[in-house]
Every structure is written in structure tokens, then in C-alpha cells.
Amino acid sequence: MVDYFEERGINASEDADTRRARLESHIMRLMADFNLFEELGMPNQLAPPASKEVVNSLVEEKIAKSNSGKCDICLKEYEIDEITKVMPCKHKFHSECIDAWLSKTNSCPLCRYELPTDDKFYEDYRKEKKRAKERDADIANLHNSMFS
Incomplete structure (x- = not known):
């Protein structure tokens, strides 16, 4: 029988900082997927x-x-x-x-x-922004290869 942590995919031996960093990473990904950075005005934020x-x-x-x-x-x-x-x-x-x-x-x-x-938050934001551009380029390439 699986315990509480295994059922939820949580490594119980991880320290709190590691779990917090992983959670922050998931939140950053969610924010990027739903364009929440733009909604919150982050592109206009000064870089650290x-x-x-x-x-x-x-x-x-x-x-x-x-x-x-x-x-x-x-x-x-x-x-x-x-x-x-x-x-x-x-x-x-x-x-x-x-x-x-x-x-x-x-x-x-x-x-x-x-x-x-x-600044970990800013670095995660930069990575997500780069990924979004790469995804857009990949989609454009796929579209052009299918319809040209």
C-alpha cells in the first residue's frame, strides 16, 4: 500500500527548500502558459x-x-x-x-x-519567455511545412 507522499509524487526525504523551489518552478510555468506575466505587467519590470x-x-x-x-x-x-x-x-x-x-x-x-x-524568479521568467518564442517558431515551422 502506498503512503501519502508516494500517492502524491512527493519525495518525503527532500528538504523544504527543494520542494519550495520545485513548486515555484511549477507556478512560473503556469504563469507563462496563461500569459499571466503580461497581465501582471512583468515585461515592463526593470531587470535585476x-x-x-x-x-x-x-x-x-x-x-x-x-x-x-x-x-x-x-x-x-x-x-x-x-x-x-x-x-x-x-x-x-x-x-x-x-x-x-x-x-x-x-x-x-x-x-x-x-x-x-x-534573482531566481527573473531567471525563471527569462527561461519561460525564451521557451515561448521557441514554441511559436516551432508552430510556425510546422504550419509552413504543412501548408506550403
Whole structure:
């Protein structure tokens, strides 16, 4: 005979945090399936700061020659032997400028490339948004292959 937990598919040995995280994931999925993010105005919500770990791991580059451009945040020219940080999208900025920027939001100021955050809710939202786009593309491909 199955017990209460087995009947409901609950692993009784899991800790409360693991169960809570799984429940949050199911809620996020439900919200995405019924477009509740848009209903709640979440697309207009500001993105949280980038993960400190990711910001600290950005590649640093030393400026080797003069006239090598300017920082698009503070608009000052780079000086020789100055340290800059390079984003994964290959845009570079003064270290202190990009650190201050990424402490407020998780995206590149030029192209809006998004870095990971420490906000689990926002990361789940991003995953669901990406999945929704992929589903729409798959449906369009299926439709086009059937009717063209």
C-alpha cells in the first residue's frame, strides 16, 4: 500500500527548500502558459542587477594604444595602460563604469545582451519567455511545412 507522499509524487526525504523551489518552478510555468506575466505587467519590470560572480569574472583588457575608442557609459577616451572590462558581447567599458551599470541592471548598455542574475524568479521568467518564442517558431515551422 502506498503512503501519502508516494500517492502524491512527493519525495518525503527532500528538504523544504527543494520542494519550495520545485513548486515555484511549477507556478512560473503556469504563469507563462496563461500569459499571466503580461497581465501582471512583468515585461515592463526593470531587470535585476547582474550576478556579482559574473561581473567579477568578466575579461579585463589593458589598452595598448592611444585613440582606441571611448567608454560608451562615461564618454571618456581610453588612455594607454588603462584597464577595461569586456562584456560577452565584445563591448568594452571602463571597469568602474560597467561595474556601476551592472549593479543596477543585467544588460549591456549598447546592445542589451543580458548577463545572468541572482534573482531566481527573473531567471525563471527569462527561461519561460525564451521557451515561448521557441514554441511559436516551432508552430510556425510546422504550419509552413504543412501548408506550403
